[in-house]
Amino acid sequence: xxxxxxxxxxxxxxxxxxxANFKNIAMLWSIGKDSTTMxxxxxxxxxxxxxxxMIHIDTSFKFKEIYEFRDIYVKKWNLNLIIIxxxxxxxNGMSVKRGHLNCCNSLKTExxxxxxxxxxxxxxxxxxxxxxxxxxxxxxxxSKRNDSCNWxxxxxxxEMWSQYDSKEQKNEHLRIHPLLGWRxxxxxxxxKREKLPVCDLYFSKNGKRYRSIGCSPCCNxxxxxxxxxxxxxxxxxxTKSSERGGRAQDKENQYNMQKLRSLGYM
Numbered sequence: 573x574x575x576x577x578x579x580x581x582x583x584x585x586x587x588x589x590x591x592a593n594f595k596n597i598a599m600l601w602s603i604g605k606d607s608t609t610m611x612x613x614x615x616x617x618x619x620x621x622x623x624x625x626m627i628h629i630d631t632s633f634k635f636k637e638i639y640e641f642r643d644i645y646v647k648k649w650n651l652n653l654i655i656i657x658x659x660x661x662x663x664n665g666m667s668v669k670r671g672h673l674n675c676c677n678s679l680k681t682e683x684x685x686x687x688x689x690x691x692x693x694x695x696x697x698x699x700x701x702x703x704x705x706x707x708x709x710x711x712x713x714x715s716k717r718n719d720s721c722n723w724x725x726x727x728x729x730x731e732m733w734s735q736y737d738s739k740e741q742k743n744e745h746l747r748i749h750p751l752l753g754w755r756x757x758x759x760x761x762x763x764k765r766e767k768l769p770v771c772d773l774y775f776s777k778n779g780k781r782y783r784s785i786g787c788s789p790c791c792n793x794x795x796x797x798x799x800x801x802x803x804x805x806x807x808x809x810x811t812k813s814s815e816r817g818g819r820a821q822d823k824e825n826q827y828n829m830q831k832l833r834s835l836g837y838m
Contacts, residue, residue, distance in 0.1 A: 576762050580613065583750040586713055587617045590695055590748045591624070599697035600684075601626040601653070603638045604785050605770050607699035609759055610751055612768055614697070615649070625652040627687060627696070631679040632662055633787040641771045656683045668789045688745060695746040703755050704784075704815050715747045723747075756783075756815050757808045764801045775799050783815050 573581070591597060599614060599622075601607045614622050628642060646653045658666070661678040668675045688696065702711065712728050751759075763770060773782045780793035794813070798804040 576758065576765060579754055579758060580616075580762070582753070583610075583613045584617045586748065586750045587614055587697065590697070590714070590746075591617075594694040594746070596691060596693050597624045597695045597697070598627050598654070598691070598693055599624065600699070601628050601642075601651075602699070602786065603628070603634075603642050603771060604699075605759055605763065605774060606701060606751055606754075608768060608770060609754075609762060610697060610699040611649075611651075612766060613750060622651065625654050627654045627656060627684075629680050629683055630655050630657045631675075631787050632657065633667070633679075633789055635771075635773055635785060635788045635791075637771050637773050638785065641769075645769065654687065656687050658683045658686075668787075672790060693745060695748050697748050697750060699751050700749055701751050701754050701756070701759075711749060711752060713749050713752050715749065716744050717747060718744055757805060760801055760805050760808065764805070774804065776803075 599607075599611065601611055611622075611626070626646075642653075645651070658679050661682070666675060666678045687693070700711065710728065714729070715723065716729065717723055754762075762768075771785060773785050775781055776796045776799045779795060779797060781796045781798060782791055782793050785791055796807060798807045
């Protein structure tokens with residue numbers, strides 16, 4: 573097996589292990605390259621018929637290209653998609669003008685916590701990677717949250733030699749991270765190999781493209797001439813810049829991501 577085969581097999585094992593251990597489970601789909609790769613792995617794990625719902629957190633501030641991609645492929649792949657949002661916060665004017673931390677917590681974390689409680693979800697698949705942000709490097713594959721969905725990053729279970737603590741305890745739920753050991757370049761090489769569709773925002777237009785996509789007020793493009801996957805891979809082999817360097821919430825305060833994730837963010 574090559575490197576991508578090993579990553580794929582490990583991720584599919586994690587997905588099946590989680591499904592075998594939890595009654596109520598779902599997957600977060602942000603429509604980005606990572607979660608779309610994870611969705612593809614779930615389709616492979618269950619022979620193209622995913623036996624649990626997808627959840628898309630709609631802040632109403634996503635790029636229009638994200639909504640277009642979502643609407644096309646939810647039908648094409650016959651997905652059971654649940655779209656959630658914090659209508660109360662939006663109706664009361666919540667936006668980045670009130671601070672990126674406050675906005676992300678209100679429009680992403682709070683509706684996620686609400687759906688977990690309403691659906692009584694035991695676990696959720698999340699497509700994060702350790703290499704994309706320092707705080708995510710502290711994560712585990714099977715990551716425990718308390719009954720308020722809070723993450724205690726100072727109290728993590730040991731995961732050695734791919735031995736995972738996949739058993740749920742009372743008054744907690746788990747975030748499951750099948751892509752935790754993947755790198756950004758691994759994702760793109762896998763997308764190329766599997767011929768996966770991705771949002772057009774990742775490809776250069778007028779000398780700029782996005783490495784990380786989400787809410788349009790929070791994402792800035794990078795200087796790039798990479799117009800296809802091969803050119804993105806070549807670019808990543810040379811770059812020393814951070815993948816999330818264009819994310820405003822990461823720049824506003826270096827501890828923002830740690831605060832958000834401790835509160836229940838992805």
